[in-house]
Structures are given as structure tokens and as C-alpha cells.
Amino acid sequence: xxxxxxxxxxxxxxxxxxxxxxxxxxxxxxxxxxxxxxxxxxxxxxxxxxxxxxxxxxxxxxxxxxxxxxxxxxxxxxxxxxxxxxxxxxxxxxxxxxxxxxxxxxxxxxxxxxxxxxxxxxxxxxxxxxxxxxxxxxxxxxxxxxxxxxxxxxxxxxxxxxxxxxxxxxxxxxxxxxxxxxxxxxxxxxxxxxxxxxxxxxxxxxxxxxxxxxxxxxxxxxxxxxxxxxxxxxxxxxxxxxxxxxxxxxxxxxxxxxxxxxxxxxxxxxxxxxxxxxxxxxxxxxxxxxxxxxxxxxxxxxxxxxxxxxxxxxxxxxxxxxxxxxxxxxxxxxxxxxx
Numbered sequence: 001x002x003x004x005x006x007x008x009x010x011x012x013x014x015x016x017x018x019x020x021x022x023x024x025x026x027x028x029x030x031x032x033x034x035x036x037x038x039x040x041x042x043x044x045x046x047x048x049x050x051x052x053x054x055x056x057x058x059x060x061x062x063x064x065x066x067x068x069x070x071x072x073x074x075x076x077x078x079x080x081x082x083x084x085x086x087x088x089x090x091x092x093x094x095x096x097x098x099x100x101x102x103x104x105x106x107x108x109x110x111x112x113x114x115x116x117x118x119x120x121x122x123x124x125x126x127x128x129x130x131x132x133x134x135x136x137x138x139x140x141x142x143x144x145x146x147x148x149x150x151x152x153x154x155x156x157x158x159x160x161x162x163x164x165x166x167x168x169x170x171x172x173x174x175x176x177x178x179x180x181x182x183x184x185x186x187x188x189x190x191x192x193x194x195x196x197x198x199x200x201x202x203x204x205x206x207x208x209x210x211x212x213x214x215x216x217x218x219x220x221x222x223x224x225x226x227x228x229x230x231x232x233x234x235x236x237x238x239x240x241x242x243x244x245x246x247x248x249x250x251x252x253x254x255x256x257x258x259x260x261x262x263x264x265x266x267x268x269x270x271x272x273x274x275x276x277x278x279x280x281x282x283x284x285x286x287x288x289x290x291x292x293x294x295x296x297x298x299x300x301x302x303x304x305x306x307x308x309x310x311x312x313x314x315x316x317x318x319x320x321x322x323x324x325x326x327x328x329x330x331x332x333x334x335x336x337x338x339x
Contacts, residue, residue, distance in 0.1 A: 001048050001051045001063055002041070002066055002076065002077050003051070004062045005017070005039070006036065006060065007036045008059075009036070009059035013060070014030070017054055017059065021041045021051070026042060027041070027228070029072055031072075031078045031232070033078060036061075038078070040066075040072050042071055064076075069217065070217070070264070072227040073223045073264045074264060074265075075263060075264060075265055078265040079265070081094075081265055082265045082267065084235060086125075086126065086181055086205060090125050090126060090162055092267045095336075096337070096338045097328065097339045098296035099325070099328070099339065100127070100269075100296065100298040100299070101122075101128060101300075102127045102301055103115055103300065103302045104130055104308065104310045104311035105143055105144075105148075106131050106151050107144070108151070111302075112155050115301055115302065115318070116155035116159045118303065118322075119301055119318070119321060120159045120161055123339065126164055126181070126182065127152065127155055127163045128164050128299075129163065130310075131144055131145055131148030131151075132165075132176070146175065149179040150179070152180075162181035163180055164298070165180045167189075167195065167199060168186070168189065169192075169195060170194050173202060177204050181205070182207050183207065185206060185208045187210065187211050188211075190211035190214060190219070191214070196225035196226050197229050200226040200227065200228065205234070206231060208235065209274075210236070210238055210253075210256070213241060216256060216260065220260075234266050235267050236260055236264070236266050236267065236268045236269070237268075238269075239271035240274055240276070248277055249278070250274060250276070252270070252271075252272060252275030254285075257270065257289060257292040257293050258293050261293050268294055270286070270292075270294045270298075271297070272285035272286045272299065273298070273300040273316075277313065278313060279313065279315060279316055282299060282314065282316055282324075283316075283324045286299060286324060291334070299321065299324075300314055300316065302315035302316075302317070303318060
């Protein structure tokens, strides 16, 4: 259920409503709109009729049932798009298309600093790079771990770019949160509910990638796990799903972008690097994603992809990334956005 407060409701009115929601055994989540606040009351569906009594409280306009199974992520709770603040200069979900770029893995100081400077010069807003790497094979490069986080932080100090990096388990989540500006949940962990709950308790925006075989509803239910723990700053990422096609690494589901934009207030970005697995296809799919309504992109860039420790075939060299950024500006303008 959502409790819609009146336009002139005071903080005292809201606090009284929150207190009553808790007394009835529900968990309140305040969502601030442009003209009024609403309070999501999440809990056992079987007893939701008791919440109707809140409608008589001072400052409350109405109590409305939420029909979607994903309560807090639904547009039923918040109609206008959420704009998530990443840093003093970067927010995602507004008119500006936010581009996150960098290597799949942090391999060393020279590599990550060189890449950070290159993507910054090309116009990227956020530096991506993996310090902890969950790999299909136990023999593949697993990342530099905390040393990689320190190198990402150094790159941020030099360039001013906020950083996004992956969290792979609840045990290291607090460590990653000490360094990262955005916590990434990869496709393999998209239904790791213990991890989703953990990052939901941390005060960092979360970039949630779609699982390789997840439906849209399952994807949004994973976002709901994060949000139900109190963290409303979730960014959804379409990164391709597994189909019968073998010409690309995955099938980048661009139709998911307008579908998600129609049912959730959360920002949606696309990952054409993992979505295709081939650098030849990254630029055209990035342009198509922006045309489809994506709020941002996450793109792999490496100064020497042939020698990359992971995902070299899908990584752009800095010159190709620079050329892509120039084209992105043109497409963004055509859909009334900026880069």
C-alpha cells in the first residue's frame, strides 16, 4: 500500500503516519515527489486492509493499494523519474546521458590511470573497473581485490571521475563501499538475495545488472530486494540475455529499455560491451540504446585489449571510444538529451 500525503502536509503529519505504519507491523519507505510525499508501507499482503485506517489521519490524502509485485520500484509509488546523485557533478536519470567507461579489470597502476585519463578526455562521467572479478572458470584472473580498489581510488583522485566497481559477496561489500561511489551487482549475482539485502543497507548507489536469464519482473524484484532494505538509489542495467543465438556473446535486449521506463521510476542504462561481446558491435548498439531511451551506458575501454586480463575482445581502444562519444552527442540531441 502507499499512503499519499496531502500537498500541505507537515513533517509532523508524516512522522505520525510513519509511526502508525510501524505500529501496524509494516515497514515505511518515504518517497519524495515534486509536489508531495508518499509513504510505501511494505509487509504481509494478507493484512493490508488494516492500513486503510491511516486514511483518517491528519495530512493523509489517500491510501492506495499497489498492484505490482515490485512495490517500491513501481511507478504506482513514484510517477516522475528518479534522479540519482552519484557525486557533486554527476547525477543519473535526468536529461544528461551518463557514460561509465573503463577496463573490465584493474590490472595495474599504469593501465588504470592511462585509461581513466583517456575516458575523461573523451567525455566519460564515471570510471568503471573490476577489482573483484567473479569468473566462470576458477583458473581465470580473479582481480587485484583491495589493491585494485586502491588503484581505482587513485585514478579518481587524479581525474575527478567517480568510480563504479563490482561487489561479489556480502563479506567484502563494506570494504568495496569504502572506496566505490557506485556498487555494481553483476549478472551472476542478480538473484543473490543475501548480497542484494547487504548493499541495500549501505549508503551507496547500486548498479544492478540484469541476470542472463531473468524476466523483466524478476529483474525488478531484485531491485525491490535492495530498496526494501532502505536504499532507494538503484540503477538498472540491461546487459544482454542468454538466447539460442551464438553470433554475439549475449542478445542485447534493447526492448527492455522502453519496457522498464514504462513501469519503473528507476534510471535504466545499457551495457553494449557484455551485450555483444565484440568491439565491432559496441558502438552501434550504444547509439541504439540511447535512441531507445537509456539514461546511460557502461562501456569497456582498454589501452591494449589484445593483452587484457579479461574481456579484451569486447573492449574499445581509447580512440574508438572517443569517436563513439562524438556520435553519441548527435544521437542524444535527436532525442532531446545531452551527453
